[in-house]
Amino acid sequence: MMTPLAPRHPPDRTGEPPPAPLDESAWLHLDPAEAAAKAAGLPLGQRFRLGPEITPVQHAFLDRHGYVVFDAVAAPAEVDTLLAEIDRVEAELLAAGQQKVHGVPLWFGPDPDGNEYLYRMGFSSVRSPYLSNFVRDARFEPIRRLIGDDARIGEREKDGVVFNRYVNAPGSLRPNLAWHTDALRDVFYNWRMPGPMLNVGLHFDRIRPADGGLRVLPGTHTQGAFSTLFRKIHFVTQAPDPREVAVETWPGDLTVHDGRMWHKVDTSPRQGWPSLRRSMYVPYVRDAVLEKDENSPTPAYLRLFDTIVKWRAARARKRIKG
Ligand SMILES: O=C(O)CCC(=O)C(=O)O
Numbered sequence: 001m002m003t004p005l006a007p008r009h010p011p012d013r014t015g016e017p018p019p020a021p022l023d024e025s026a027w028l029h030l031d032p033a034e035a036a037a038k039a040a041g042l043p044l045g046q047r048f049r050l051g052p053e054i055t056p057v058q059h060a061f062l063d064r065h066g067y068v069v070f071d072a073v074a075a076p077a078e079v080d081t082l083l084a085e086i087d088r089v090e091a092e093l094l095a096a097g098q099q100k101v102h103g104v105p106l107w108f109g110p111d112p113d114g115n116e117y118l119y120r121m122g123f124s125s126v127r128s129p130y131l132s133n134f135v136r137d138a139r140f141e142p143i144r145r146l147i148g149d150d151a152r153i154g155e156r157e158k159d160g161v162v163f164n165r166y167v168n169a170p171g172s173l174r175p176n177l178a179w180h181t182d183a184l185r186d187v188f189y190n191w192r193m194p195g196p197m198l199n200v201g202l203h204f205d206r207i208r209p210a211d212g213g214l215r216v217l218p219g220t221h222t223q224g225a226f227s228t229l230f231r232k233i234h235f236v237t238q239a240p241d242p243r244e245v246a247v248e249t250w251p252g253d254l255t256v257h258d259g260r261m262w263h264k265v266d267t268s269p270r271q272g273w274p275s276l277r278r279s280m281y282v283p284y285v286r287d288a289v290l291e292k293d294e295n296s297p298t299p300a301y302l303r304l305f306d307t308i309v310k311w312r313a314a315r316a317r318k319r320i321k322g
């Protein structure tokens with residue numbers, strides 16, 4: 001085993017450990033109707049264990065609510081090494097003055113100390129063999145099969161492996177992410193309403209409901225096209241919804257959510273580095289192979305965002321310099 005590298009901001013590992021994930025040993029052979037009945041009786045915050053197969057109850061929970069949380073899929077040493085790798089790749093990109101990777105803009109803005117900080121990085125595994133090996137590890141095989149027997153990890157497709165950071169500080173480029181469905185992005189990529197689509201996220205920080213973080217609207221993955229597009233204003237509405245559920249995470253947790261479900265990231269009430277939240281999304285792809293490279297254009301859906309983000313970054317830098 002490799003010695004863990006130290007990240008600049010290791011996750012907070014103080015406080016309560018997570019509750020034990022559900023013991024499903026007596027439920028492994030339930031038929032879909034029985035599994036659906038069990039899933040209906042579980043709390044919305046239920047944590048599951050990722051084993052060699054997605055279980056009937058895990059399937060049923062995901063079908064019913066649109067998301068599922070797996071307990072500590074990455075070990076503490078892996079979490080630290082992944083975060084340290086992101087720090088290393090960030091330093092490389094900064095040193096090279098790089099603005100995009102494979103057409104996907106890098107969003108740099110001031111961190112709580114006023115230094116340049118990478119808030120969103122697409123294709124984050126292409127410069128990190130460790131990260132690339134990690135996302136292809138055998139433990140994720142049941143997740144791949146859940147998405148489809150023909151699914152593959154698109155390290156060089158779509159936006160690749162996306163690494164997100166959120167921090168609440170004066171001049172922060174991004175303390176949150178407003179309500180949206182990921183389906184909208186696929187409408188842009190494919191020009192049609194997407195069918196079921198599952199997004200797989202790894203979570204690096206301890207996020208309690210009081211810390212902001214990921215909020216979902218359970219069940220909205222089965223809404224009609226009109227609600228998928230217009231229930232809220234995509235990437236603008238941030239206001240609480242009475243039906244929202246906070247997805248509580250411990251470092252190393254893995255979530256699967258249906259991209260047609262409404263979700264957002266709320267600002268942490270803390271300030272500075274204690275507000276830091278990091279997530280990484282691994283693209284599982286089933287469409288025809290469409291690999292990107294350094295000559296790939298910026299996708300249309302990112303161009304508008306990129307203009308807004310660059311403007312916010314410039315404004316933040318000016319404000320910090322006074
Ligand atoms: O950071 C997260 O967990 C959510 C990010 C997200 O929803 C997105 O990038 O589409």
Ligand SMILES: [Fe+2]
Pocket residue numbers: 180181182263
């Ligand atoms: Fe999203």
